[in-house]
Amino acid sequence: MKRLVVGAHYGLRDWLAQRITAVIMAVYSVIAAAIVLKNSPLTYAVWKDLFAQGWMRVATLLFAVSLAWHAWVGVRDILMDYIKPDGLRLTLQVLFIVLLASYLGWAVQILWR
Amino acid sequence: MASASAKKIRPKYLSLPALLFQIRLPVPGWVSILHRISGALLVIPFAAWALYLLDTSLRSEQGFSYVRNQYLNLTLVKLGLLVFIWAYCHHFCAGIRYLFLDLDKGVDLKTARLTSWIVIAAGLALTAVLGAKLW
Numbered sequence: 001m002k003r004l005v006v007g008a009h010y011g012l013r014d015w016l017a018q019r020i021t022a023v024i025m026a027v028y029s030v031i032a033a034a035i036v037l038k039n040s041p042l043t044y045a046v047w048k049d050l051f052a053q054g055w056m057r058v059a060t061l062l063f064a065v066s067l068a069w070h071a072w073v074g075v076r077d078i079l080m081d082y083i084k085p086d087g088l089r090l091t092l093q094v095l096f097i098v099l100l101a102s103y104l105g106w107a108v109q110i111l112w113r
Numbered sequence: 114m115a116s117a118s119a120k121k122i123r124p125k126y127l128s129l130p131a132l133l134f135q136i137r138l139p140v141p142g143w144v145s146i147l148h149r150i151s152g153a154l155l156v157i158p159f160a161a162w163a164l165y166l167l168d169t170s171l172r173s174e175q176g177f178s179y180v181r182n183q184y185l186n187l188t189l190v191k192l193g194l195l196v197f198i199w200a201y202c203h204h205f206c207a208g209i210r211y212l213f214l215d216l217d218k219g220v221d222l223k224t225a226r227l228t229s230w231i232v233i234a235a236g237l238a239l240t241a242v243l244g245a246k247l248w
Binding site for chain 2: 019022023029037042047071078100106109110
């Protein structure tokens, strides 16, 4: 009997998303670190001007979205490995989704104040 | 029948002491578990902490100078930040290694062990360099 056990490709999509978001965050990290180290010691004027620029806000938002998505895949993997009771795992998954969404909301608030 | 007494008991369930002291994890295993631990730490508490620092430092001139001149001078904060930096750098370096492994680069045992050592060393070296800037 032929049975299709994995049909929806959830695994592949999450795996790929985790890698793409990782590359986005790695590129952002290197650029951000270079800017900060170049302007070291940092002053408020430089710091504020940096985050007043449109491209920096959008890039940081892209980073934050990538982080939330990337972290969700990682958190889900960890919960699937260590938390066996279904009810507890589901509860924790919901809590982490709420937490990561809150991080994202906070980031947007900081960037567009 | 001497061999009968030496027959191994199966299945073997792993106790916590066995996991901690009996099983020697190979270096790539250490990179892997540290990747997981650092990732978990980055979600809780470090992402929230980074957001707090960004929020306070961008809010006002006073907020910025408070973070810069007072908050970041507290010893406990500096130690915490050091762990944060290590977690970020290790996760970053190990992550790049995994991206290459996904592309089938460096999967033979010798290379995999070598790159594992490089990742661990690079994470610590980056932490030392950035930590020195902080102090």
